[in-house]
Amino acid sequence: MFDETDHNRMRAALEEARLAFDRDEVPIGAVLIHRETGEIAARAGNRTLEQCDPTSHAEILLIRDMCKKLGVQRIPDYDLYVTIEPCPMCAAAISYARIGTVIFGATDPKSGGITSPVALYTQPQLHHKPAILSGLMSDACAQIMKDFFARKRT
């Protein structure tokens, strides 16, 4: 299902997750792809600690920055690769921003907003429902989270 291009994009998202890990942030990373050119248009990792902002998840940072850069509220020409299933806040923001496709690595049964019972994209409240693909490099995406929380517990 996934080709080398997909893997390269998720590798870039994982790099952002690792940078987040090094900042002591929950290690989730994401990249925005401009669909037409296929290029990585923006990349981000969580910065809730650094920015003192509980909404500064990787996905929100990307949406905020790209919309501001383009002077728009919607970015339907972009796809999002993110290491972990988006939470309900991010899943809703992704819908509002009209992102075309979301490709995530590992599911997050504990805090996810898509595959968990929250299942935001099955709700009529969310008018735009992005296409969803999952499982790309899921082991690596999940492992960095496990490492982070294991370190927190010691």
Added chain:
Amino acid sequence: MFDETDHNRMRAALEEARLAFDRDEVPIGAVLIHRETGEIAARAGNRTLEQCDPTSHAEILLIRDMCKKLGVQRIPDYDLYVTIEPCPMCAAAISYARIGTVIFGATDPKSGGITSPVALYTQPQLHHKPAILSGLMSDACAQIMKDFFARKRT
């Protein structure tokens, strides 16, 4: 159930909604109350158009600004008054910020995240569930939304 203090706070939120209306933004307003002093600590209305940011809902702006001001990620000493039921994105952000009580005016069966089938605060994904009170000045809170969308359709 609601006293004069509650009404004054919702009047302040409604003023923010009216200012949003005048900016051609979806007219939702909100205020943050410092529980101990009872004072209005911050106020905001939607600014998604102005800021080119689909996440710039009144509630998100308040959380972002107050957390930054205090240098924290959680503001459990604050309550939120908002004219309309928060959407799923805002409902999740309110939970992450650990806001104590949410008092909203009118329900939003179309896009709400609390009373609608989304019902975020019934989900185990959201660890912190704020206390919820609703119906405070709901007619006035709903009317300004109706006026806004009626104007949009003409």
